[in-house]
Amino acid sequence: xxxxxxxxxxxxxxxxxxxxxxxxxxxxxxxxxxxxxxxxxxxxxxxxxxxxxxxxxxxxxxxxxxxxxxxxxxxxxxxxxxxxxxxxxxxxxxxxxxxxxxxxxxxxxxxxxxxxxxxxxxxxxxxxxxxxxxxxxxxxxxxxxxxxxxxxxxxxxxxxxxxxxxxxxxxxxxxxxxxxxxxxxxxxxxxxxxxxxxxxxxxxxxxxxxxxxxxxxxxxxxxxxxxxxxxxxxxxxxxxxxxxxxxxxxxxxxxxxxxxxxxxxxxxxxxxxxxxxxxxxxxxxxxxxxxxxxxxxxxxxxxxxxxxxxxxxxxxxx
Numbered sequence: 001x002x003x004x005x006x007x008x009x010x011x012x013x014x015x016x017x018x019x020x021x022x023x024x025x026x027x028x029x030x031x032x033x034x035x036x037x038x039x040x041x042x043x044x045x046x047x048x049x050x051x052x053x054x055x056x057x058x059x060x061x062x063x064x065x066x067x068x069x070x071x072x073x074x075x076x077x078x079x080x081x082x083x084x085x086x087x088x089x090x091x092x093x094x095x096x097x098x099x100x101x102x103x104x105x106x107x108x109x110x111x112x113x114x115x116x117x118x119x120x121x122x123x124x125x126x127x128x129x130x131x132x133x134x135x136x137x138x139x140x141x142x143x144x145x146x147x148x149x150x151x152x153x154x155x156x157x158x159x160x161x162x163x164x165x166x167x168x169x170x171x172x173x174x175x176x177x178x179x180x181x182x183x184x185x186x187x188x189x190x191x192x193x194x195x196x197x198x199x200x201x202x203x204x205x206x207x208x209x210x211x212x213x214x215x216x217x218x219x220x221x222x223x224x225x226x227x228x229x230x231x232x233x234x235x236x237x238x239x240x241x242x243x244x245x246x247x248x249x250x251x252x253x254x255x256x257x258x259x260x261x262x263x264x265x266x267x268x269x270x271x272x273x274x275x276x277x278x279x280x281x282x283x284x285x286x287x288x289x290x291x292x293x294x295x296x297x298x299x300x301x302x303x304x305x306x307x308x309x310x311x312x313x314x315x316x317x318x
Contacts, residue, residue, distance in 0.1 A: 090132035092203040098268035116151035126312035130164035142174035193244035217256025233261035233307035263305035
């Protein structure tokens, strides 16, 4: 079970709202003043510089940077990062996300190898790979994920691999090869409650995402093979009602998801969706308890929780 301390994100030494506010002011936009529990001290160090150098040397992207994650400096100072593959432009433009939309370039065929090399150099024990949506590709980027998994396993046979994938428009022909590659964790974020999908995830469908997660969970235990955990995450503070969150968690458990992350939505840019509510840490703790009461072995819930933050600590022991 995730401890309350973990659920509240071990919030010391995080990158903070102060640094983000400075950046936003330079862009001509200043976010409204955040609650005290969302203002954390900035942390940088040798570990952060080493991570940046390893990524820069190979021209690799991270979701930490592209999505303006508030935990970036803390993760990088730990020598960890979440690799963003298949380019830095997304074929969808979700209004909650700061990843640039547009027409992506051709995938770099050497990128899976570069990801594995960077993971090896950084000494990662748990490697997280995510991507932009690539609705423009025939397989929507599925084979690229498989190649990343295989390259990491080739160089780092003892490392755990986690993928955070798009919905692949519900195409099982794209989803199944990744399942067959057997990452230890197969994550797909549900993001928000069904009533907000049209506004928050206009290019996605709630039932489609549930179907993907159900298919992953159905293949999670295969005789003679490593357990593959089905994982999902959601953002709070976009206008969802408590009863909707309860229902969503029940849906996730019903389809077989066993790892859940719950965090505060923070408006990344002026044109992004506004925050409707800042959820108090005590309420996040209540959501953790509710999730565990449903039977989830892992519920990470707190203001700074993100689906890939401290991902190595989010995997059940058995």
